[in-house]
Amino acid sequence: MELLFLGTAASEGFPNPFCSCENCQKAREEGKKSIRLRSSLLIDNEILIDFGPDILSSVNRFGMELSDIKHILITHGHSDHLFFKNFEYRNPIFSGTFDLLPHIDLIVPDRLGAVIKEKVDLPKISLMSVTPFVSLHLNGYIVYTLKAKHTPGYDETPLNYIVEKDGVKMLYGVDSGKFLAESIEYIKNEIKYLDIVILDATMGFNKKYEFHMGYEEVLETKEILQKEGIIDDKSKIVVTHFSHLHNPEHTELEKIYDKHNIIAAFDGLKIKK
Template sequence: MEILFLGTAASEGYPNPFCSCENCQKAREEGKKSIRLRSSVLIDDNLLIDFGPDIVASANRFGKDLTKVKHILITHGHSDHLFIKNLDYRNPVFSGTFDQLDHVDLIVPNKLGSIIKERTELHKISLMSVEPFITLHINGYIVYTLKANHTSEYGETPLNFLIEKDNDWLLYGVDTGIFLPETIEFIKEKLNGKIINKVILDATMGINKKYQFHMDFEEVISTKDFFEKMGIIDNNSKVIATHFSHLHNPIHSELEKLYSTKGIITAFDGLKIK
């Protein structure tokens, strides 16, 4: 699996255009990797995780044609992860090549499907509302839905994902606090002794800022260490931190120094992981 980070910021972007704090000012000065759009990843050009308000900007920024996307996985209904209006841009009114578009599977947490149906028409989209801890087989991928330790917008159960393709395993753990015991147990069961090759972790809260439903720097490190002890990952596994808030995280160059000492990759918009 090839993973492209389309966005790596928390809800307000980084820098926040309405903020002149030290981190935002430094990010504007440093530019490049310190300029972050809202969080989303694209896998193999055909599987998209989260569909927030920056998806048009990020796709254009990296020259990506999202007509190839066949599956969209939504973690939860917060607006930085699901901007429902995006779905309209696939419709005949906006797409001049609608007839050529592939059918898309839109997989969302329970209770979120009914909200989407109320707010837009779904053309060439199959909507599936799912519970945590189920297994989906989609176009060569096996997707295991995980229960995230996070809050909801519409009463849905927020999700993370364990994805396998051709014995390549990815754990997507963004917008979650410390992993729930039942989630760890489910991951161990599905791995059945195998190792996760790539782990993407929520790092919203940054330096010395605790919050139950996101992780900070220390919790990212402790999660990596715990996964190693549990045999979920090994020394060859890539662990990547993402979803940074400007309120709690320094600019990219400083973050990179911090995380690299712990063997963790600091994500940036445009980062590709194979």
């Protein structure tokens, strides 16, 4: 399994173009890994998790395309994770090679499916509205849904996803506060072990918020997963979805999280397992 982080910022980007706070200024000065687009993850060039407003910039930034995508997983309906206009750019009116594109499974949280149907046309896309704690078999992958602790965009139930391929299991725990007890129990009983854990680190170091994690919550979650036997020293732990309001530039983030054997993600980070 190969993961590519297309974006690693919270909803306002990092730096925020309308902000001159210390974190934004230092990010601009440092450049490179400190310049972050809104969060999205690509798996094996086949599965895309979240489809926000920066997806076009992300793929152009890395000199790639999304023509081979077969599955799109949406965590929730907030606009930094689901930008409806993106679907139009895949349609025949904009894509000169639409006939060559594969059919896509679009997997979304329950009530969000009806909203998408009202807003966009979905040629060559099968829309699947799912609830938490189900498993889906998709062309060699197994996708498991978890209930995230987050606010909905359209009265849907926000989801986190576990993706499994050839025995490798990856948890994408973005956007979410501390994992619900029922989600931990589901992972422990149904998934058993996680090779890769990607956690929300939005709130960083100076503020608490129920529906996002920060530094302390990340460490607490890692400890809980270790105690439950869900992860061990071989598991890769990654943090992403950084807000400029609560997190420093990338070199500082690396120093802080490296002490705990946690990887601070950046746009373009690749992880293979």
